[in-house]
Amino acid sequence: MRSFASYFIIVLMFDVTIIGAGICGSLIAHELSKFDLAVLVLEKENDVAEGATGANSAMVHSGHDPKPGSLKCKYNLLGNRMYPALCEELRVNYVPIGAFVAAGGKEEEEKLDILISQCKERGIPFEVLDGDTARETEPNLADRITKVLSLPTTGIITPWEVSIAAMEEAMLNGTKLKLNYEVVSIEKKDDHFLINDEIETKVLINCAGAHCDTITEMLRPSPYKVGAKKGEYFVLDHLNGTFVNHVIYPVPTEKGKGVLAVPTVHGNVMLGPNSEFVEDAEDDATGDGLDFIRKEIGKTVKNVPFHKMIHTFAGLRPHIDLNDFYIQEDDQIENFIHVAGIESPGLSAAPAIAQDVVNDMVLPKFECKKKEGYKRRERFIDISKMNEEEVNALIQKDPSFGKIVCRCEKISEGVIRDVIRRECGARTIKGVKMRCRPGMGRCQGGFCEPEVLRILSEELKADPSEILLDRKGSNVCVALAKEDL
Amino acid sequence: MERHQLVIIGGGSAGIAAALGAYENGLTDILVIERESEYGGILQQCIHNGFGLHTFNEELSGPAYAEKYYALIKDNECIRFLYDAAVIRIEDKVMTVSSPEGMRKVEAQAIIVSTGCRERPAGAIGLKGNRCEGVYTAGTAQKYLNKEGFLVGKKVFILGSGDIGLIMARRMTLEGAQVIGVAELQPYSNGLARNIKQCLEDFDIPLYLSHTVESVHGNARLEYITLIEVDKNLKKIPGSERRIDCDCLLLSVGLIPENTLIEDLGVKLDKRTRGAIVDDRYMSSIEGIFACGNALHVHDLVDYVSQEGKKAGKAAADYVLGVEPEGEKITNYVSNGVSYMVPQSFHKGKDLEFMFRVSKVFGESFIHVYGKGLDKKIKKLGIVPSEMQKVLLKKEDLDSLEGELHWEVVE
Numbered sequence: 055m056r057s058f059a060s061y062f063i064i065v066l067m068f069d070v071t072i073i074g075a076g077i078c079g080s081l082i083a084h085e086l087s088k089f090d091l092a093v094l095v096l097e098k099e100n101d102v103a104e105g106a107t108g109a110n111s112a113m114v115h116s117g118h119d120p121k122p123g124s125l126k127c128k129y130n131l132l133g134n135r136m137y138p139a140l141c142e143e144l145r146v147n148y149v150p151i152g153a154f155v156a157a158g159g160k161e162e163e164e165k166l167d168i169l170i171s172q173c174k175e176r177g178i179p180f181e182v183l184d185g186d187t188a189r190e191t192e193p194n195l196a197d198r199i200t201k202v203l204s205l206p207t208t209g210i211i212t213p214w215e216v217s218i219a220a221m222e223e224a225m226l227n228g229t230k231l232k233l234n235y236e237v238v239s240i241e242k243k244d245d246h247f248l249i250n251d252e253i254e255t256k257v258l259i260n261c262a263g264a265h266c267d268t269i270t271e272m273l274r275p276s277p278y279k280v281g282a283k284k285g286e287y288f289v290l291d292h293l294n295g296t297f298v299n300h301v302i303y304p305v306p307t308e309k310g311k312g313v314l315a316v317p318t319v320h321g322n323v324m325l326g327p328n329s330e331f332v333e334d335a336e337d338d339a340t341g342d343g344l345d346f347i348r349k350e351i352g353k354t355v356k357n358v359p360f361h362k363m364i365h366t367f368a369g370l371r372p373h374i375d376l377n378d379f380y381i382q383e384d385d386q387i388e389n390f391i392h393v394a395g396i397e398s399p400g401l402s403a404a405p406a407i408a409q410d411v412v413n414d415m416v417l418p419k420f421e422c423k424k425k426e427g428y429k430r431r432e433r434f435i436d437i438s439k440m441n442e443e444e445v446n447a448l449i450q451k452d453p454s455f456g457k458i459v460c461r462c463e464k465i466s467e468g469v470i471r472d473v474i475r476r477e478c479g480a481r482t483i484k485g486v487k488m489r490c491r492p493g494m495g496r497c498q499g500g501f502c503e504p505e506v507l508r509i510l511s512e513e514l515k516a517d518p519s520e521i522l523l524d525r526k527g528s529n530v531c532v533a534l535a536k537e538d539l
Numbered sequence: 540m541e542r543h544q545l546v547i548i549g550g551g552s553a554g555i556a557a558a559l560g561a562y563e564n565g566l567t568d569i570l571v572i573e574r575e576s577e578y579g580g581i582l583q584q585c586i587h588n589g590f591g592l593h594t595f596n597e598e599l600s601g602p603a604y605a606e607k608y609y610a611l612i613k614d615n616e617c618i619r620f621l622y623d624a625a626v627i628r629i630e631d632k633v634m635t636v637s638s639p640e641g642m643r644k645v646e647a648q649a650i651i652v653s654t655g656c657r658e659r660p661a662g663a664i665g666l667k668g669n670r671c672e673g674v675y676t677a678g679t680a681q682k683y684l685n686k687e688g689f690l691v692g693k694k695v696f697i698l699g700s701g702d703i704g705l706i707m708a709r710r711m712t713l714e715g716a717q718v719i720g721v722a723e724l725q726p727y728s729n730g731l732a733r734n735i736k737q738c739l740e741d742f743d744i745p746l747y748l749s750h751t752v753e754s755v756h757g758n759a760r761l762e763y764i765t766l767i768e769v770d771k772n773l774k775k776i777p778g779s780e781r782r783i784d785c786d787c788l789l790l791s792v793g794l795i796p797e798n799t800l801i802e803d804l805g806v807k808l809d810k811r812t813r814g815a816i817v818d819d820r821y822m823s824s825i826e827g828i829f830a831c832g833n834a835l836h837v838h839d840l841v842d843y844v845s846q847e848g849k850k851a852g853k854a855a856a857d858y859v860l861g862v863e864p865e866g867e868k869i870t871n872y873v874s875n876g877v878s879y880m881v882p883q884s885f886h887k888g889k890d891l892e893f894m895f896r897v898s899k900v901f902g903e904s905f906i907h908v909y910g911k912g913l914d915k916k917i918k919k920l921g922i923v924p925s926e927m928q929k930v931l932l933k934k935e936d937l938d939s940l941e942g943e944l945h946w947e948v949v950e
Binding site for chain 2: 100288289292338339340342344363367435442445446448449450453456458461464466496497498499500501503504507508516518522523524526527529530531532534535536537
């Protein structure tokens with residue numbers, strides 16, 4: 055096929071359309087944006103990274119855990135190796151923090167031995183420590199822990215930052231993103247697909263997460279059914295490394311990787327998840343899982359500072375009944391590509407998935423060249439990582455960079471304005487929070503949310519009553535004061 | 540580097556009073572660093588009446604109280620306010636300050652932390668359910684209403700009977716919202732008696748004692764909450780769940796002193812107050828670092844905050860001018876119903892005021908203060924956790940005391 059890249063502004067025909075702007079959709083769009091192709095991303099929510107990408111363990115697993123021979127295993131291993139360079143390319147945070155898988159007693163040690171042999175087979179760097187040695191670097195490891203598998207290639211990231219950055223850079227290079235756009239119909243025409251009777255695309259990539267099967271059903275009976283696994287988490291305030299210094303895993307069980315303690319790139323610690331099947335793939339309500347996490351976490355760590363808890367959330371992972379990722383071109387419908395069932399370790403696997411989908415499934419269909427003059431995005435401004443001179447240069451250009459709006463995370467007004475003004479910029483209070491953190495701190499937006507709302511309304515030239523917290527319908531203001539309700 | 544005798548972090552009621560206290564006691568170079576563009580802190584959004592009865596013998600609104608107190612230092616050349624400026628870090632006595640003029644370092648001989656407190660958010664109490672719009676801390680809803688001019692809900696339920704929640708029950712009712720009720724986990728109210736009367740009873744808003752919110756539900760916006768009753772051990776009673784339709788849940792579930800700046804510096808905090816551990820000079824465990832107001836412990840009345848601020852200011856001035864405390868140092872210990880004591884330690888040699896709270900409701904009882912050489916019982920007709928207690932001990936009472944001082948409630 056010849057690429058339509060040069061015409062796509064006039065003709066509503068795209069070379070590639072991606073449904074879903076989660077981590078996979080964003081990274082695929084980003085890879086494709088390097089080529090002369092007309093690419094469109096459709097997202098039903100009002101921001102990218104709103105599904106599983108926005109609520110998970112925020113880490114890059116080493117690949118020690120997935121079943122041998124599975125796609126999960128293959129892509130996790132590859133993805134883990136790709137992340138450091140990818141994060142540098144996208145100018146986002148990546149911390150090679152390392153992980154401890156902690157076993158206590160004979161039974162757990164035997165399970166740990168299986169992981170150790172998997173590490174050997176898979177070429178994953180590792181070290182085995184006895185409990186006391188491990189406690190030298192990780193003093194809050196539970197007393198019952200007798201043996202530890204140390205995995206230095208485990209990393210932590212901010213998943214939505216990766217996704218937002220990838221989409222931002224893709225858009226800088228011509229990719230179109232349509233938010234608040236729900237796909238309700240797809241027709242297969244001779245050499246293209248027709249979406250919602252208005253968008254034509256040659257290649258269609260299904261990255262719809264929890265709704266992959268619904269999308270597929272629009273074209274054919276789905277070979278898989280998507281359910282959802284819900285995981286709940288606690289978030290603790292900044293602990294400055296006083297609690298844990300690595301990701302701490304228990305030994306895995308049939309139910310999954312178990313309850314982890316995960317430091318975040320911003321110095322918080324997350325505890326979780328539990329794992330529970332839910333009927334409704336959008337049911338992100340937290341429930342009794344937190345009680346379970348409180349109990350379970352004690353198996354691996356002690357002195358948990360629960361009083362530092364500032365937030366709880368639940369994430370949904372799209373689980374398909376085939377129990378593995380489903381990544382392939384459809385066996386009946388040409389040019390229709392499935393990226394389905396991307397549950398854990400989907401985040402770790404995503405860069406490798408995107409690479410394979412683009413290189414092996416999409417590019418061979420087109421005669422296209424690499425784009426010339428590819429534009430790089432700028433890093434999100436993080437004043438905490440800058441020295442005084444750099445900050446002052448910024449403030450001199452725009453004094454609002456000196457006005458602190460979020461006192462907990464020390465985010466200034468200029469930083470907030472910057473994340474709104476960008477491609478793939480923030481449009482909601484949550485969008486601002488995801489990009490630069492006001493509301494992520496210990497007051498959870500109690501002080502700064504009204505300020506953020508004011509800045510959003512100025513930047514978007516919208517009335518304050520139109521500003522949303524999150525989804526459509528989540529307007530903060532429901533009525534003006536002193537008027538009939 | 541910019542240097543001052545005294546830097547006060549936070550220009551709210553405690554900070555303003557501290558500046559006045561320090562000036563009156565001889566300091567001539569005082570800088571108040573305020574992150575907002577005006578003085579007064581949280582007072583500026585508290586437009587209801589009831590401030591200043593003790594200080595000015597009249598009932599003022601929050602902004603009026605701030606203005607009246609600020610007038611005492613307004614044209615004082617020894618006190619300077621730096622607005623829109625936030626201290627983002629303290630190392631030793633050097634503060635990194637960010638403001639639209641730039642980021643710079645400021646050094647002080649003494650620092651007073653009067654940064655106020657923050658509200659406990661939904662995440663900190665593990666509120667179950669959806670993360671939908673419509674769940675706010677009462678103070679945030681207050682800011683939206685009183686400063687931005689809009690309501691965050693029309694059909695409101697309130698969890699927690701803290702004073703801000705009660706004030707907001709009345710305020711939102713007056714603005715036309717329907718306030719369905721207030722739930723309080725404890726079998727007693729956590730607000731001041733006058734607020735229960737004036738904000739709930741006068742508006743027929745029911746108070747559900749021994750109740751809490753089990754979960755919140757809604758897609759984009761809150762649709763309903765599940766209310767549940769608790770037993771006397773605060774355990775939820777299965778089967779007592781009740782659905783209440785509302786588009787807004789306000790939380791008034793506690794205030795936490797804002798101390799991260801000095802916590803990072805290594806100042807020791809009291810596990811109960813979550814403020815600094817201080818002596819009678821309001822000096823923390825690090826010499827020259829003082830704390831007062833709601834950053835030290837959460838107060839009921841702004842008048843008390845001002846009094847405390849002023850005393851802290853005076854003490855900081857003494858410290859800067861080299862005046863050392865003379866008397867022997869005594870440590871306070873609390874038990875049996877006394878949940879905390881400020882100051883946590885003190886120097887003998889003068890009359891001293893002690894502030895504390897009790898851990899539950901007591902009827903007629905005694906505050907028992909004892910130690911080697913001192914045994915005193917102070918009769919109380921009734922004490923509740925929501926009302927801060929004050930006890931004045933005379934110099935003569937303390938003179939004979941040795942070692943440590945114990946506090947308890949005897950029924």
